[in-house]
Every structure is written in structure tokens, then in C-alpha cells.
Amino acid sequence: MSHDKLNYLDVLREQGYRLTRQRQVILDAICQAGGHATMGELVHRTRLVEQGIDRSTVYRTINLFVKLGLVNAADDENGERTYEIVQEEHHHHLICKRCGAEIKIENQLVDEFYRDLKAAYEYQVQMDHLIVFGVCAHCKTPSDN
Amino acid sequence: MSHDKLNYLDVLREQGYRLTRQRQVILDAICQAGGHATMGELVHRTRLVEQGIDRSTVYRTINLFVKLGLVNAADDENGERTYEIVQEEHHHHLICKRCGAEIKIENQLVDEFYRDLKAAYEYQVQMDHLIVFGVCAHCKTPSDN
């Protein structure tokens, strides 16, 4: 499990929100999805654990988590919004279009790109989570080069 | 006007599609929007020229244009799908979150980034149209740095 449940749920209480069973289940669901899960997937995952939880509760809860900064929203290749537990530090991903593998990009590499953009255009990039789509080493065929 | 109407409409005929008034109006609308217009905006623009054109016709037509490669679909910062006339060559954009300005990024700069990703991860990027969000030189304040 990639989240420290107590820590996350403490954030709720500190802000005056209550600690309900539903919120715990939904937090676990986001976490177990391992990142980049859509609303629909999270509703499904939540229901596997407890089928009584309403769709609207999942929506409300995830939007609350996003507002509190516990969960990050990013948009995938098809323009679908996906959610993941916020990690300690900013990170960026490569996602393979064939196998779906998700590869962390070293921040350094992206920072360098951002720095170049800034140098060339005086443009300050504001993207905490860059997602780049392509084909990973494992799935690559000669024609992809 | 950034499209050569005859050329674009010839593509339709070559593929056995018919040349209707609606399709011409919608093509103009996409073009006049100047890139990154949503479906809703295009429906609106189309209606300004001819209010009889149905929403569903705009949807069907734009999806057809995308299928034929006349129009490009990309996703903006909010995960909304936007459309623009396909240009001669691949290009990438910076979009300013404040003023909406759209700045073309030299391909060279992006290619370099892609090359680095490939070197580091043996990862072949497949994104024809990278959109990077941030703040442009004109809108930047000291706190953005």
C-alpha cells in the first residue's frame, strides 16, 4: 500500500472533515488502483469492497481529496481525467501505448526541458505532472524508430 | 483564413464523401477559431453563420474530419478536447494560463527532449502535438519564477 493511511486521514480531521468508513474505502481504492484510474474505475473498485457506496459519494469524496491535495488529477491520452495518490515529490511519467507500462521520468530531465523553454521563450512552465505517451523499450519494434 | 478550402474539400470527394454546405461552414468555423476550440465553441461558431445546423451534425462532421486527418484533436489543460485544422508540419505549443496566448515551440527543442527520453529509457515518444501549460513572458510576475 503506497499511502500511510493515518497520515492522510489526519489531514481530513485537521481540516474539520470527518473520518468515515466510505472515505477510507475510497482512499484505499485510489491507492490500490496504482495511479491513473478514472472515476468509473474508482467507483467500481469501491463497490467491490462495499457495494452500498453510492456513485455520488465517490465523486464527492474524490473531488474533496483533490481539493485537499491528497489526490492528484491528471488527464490521460484520451482526455479522460484520472486520479492518483499524491506522492511526496513531483514526478512525471512515460506511459506505453501498447502495454500500459508507466515509467517515472527523472525530474532532472524534465527540468532541463522546462529550463530550455524558459530560456527560449521566457515561458514559465506550470505542469506538475507531465505525461508523455509512446512505446516502451519492451514493446518497441524496429518500425517505431 | 488558414486553410485552402478547395484542397481540404477535395480530400472529402476523393474519399467518396459529399461536399455539403454544412461541411463547408463547419470547416470554416474550425479554421476561424484559430485552434484549440472545443466542440461547444464550434457548435456556437457554426450557428452564428447558419443557425439551422444541428448540434449532431457538427459532432458528426468534426469527427469525420478527424478521421480523415483534416482536423487534429488535442486535449487542453482541463482535459477538454479541442480541435484545430491540421497544419503542414508537426508543431508543439506553449499555452499561457493567464492570457491564453499560444506560442509555437521550435520542433528542435522538443525533439531534443524526446531524444533524451529515448536515450535514458529506450522509449519512443509518440506525441505529434505536445501542449505545455504555463505563464508567458508577458503575463509573468516575479512570484512565478
Next chain:
DNA sequence: CTTTGTGCAAACACTTTGCAAGTCC
């Protein structure tokens, strides 16, 4: 004249909201 495209209306999928009942503190 034949085939494709359009408008209309209905159906869908996804998300949000009002409210009464239930739960947490």
C-alpha cells in the same frame, strides 16, 4: 435516381445537486 447527409428527437453516459435520514464527534 441512388446514396449519402441532415435535422429532429430520443437515448446515453457521466457528473452534480437537493433533501431526508444516518453517522461521527
Next chain:
DNA sequence: GGACTTGCAAAGTGTTTGCACAAAG
């Protein structure tokens, strides 16, 4: 007990589809 949350149902959005009529070739 009092405020916050939830489930339910209904209402919004945005997009797609079936069909009869209109238009293009």
C-alpha cells in the same frame, strides 16, 4: 445534540443514435 455525510432520486451536461426527409452526385 449538532454538524457533517451519505444514499437516493432527479436534474444537468455533453455526446451519440435511429429514422424519415432532403440534398448531392
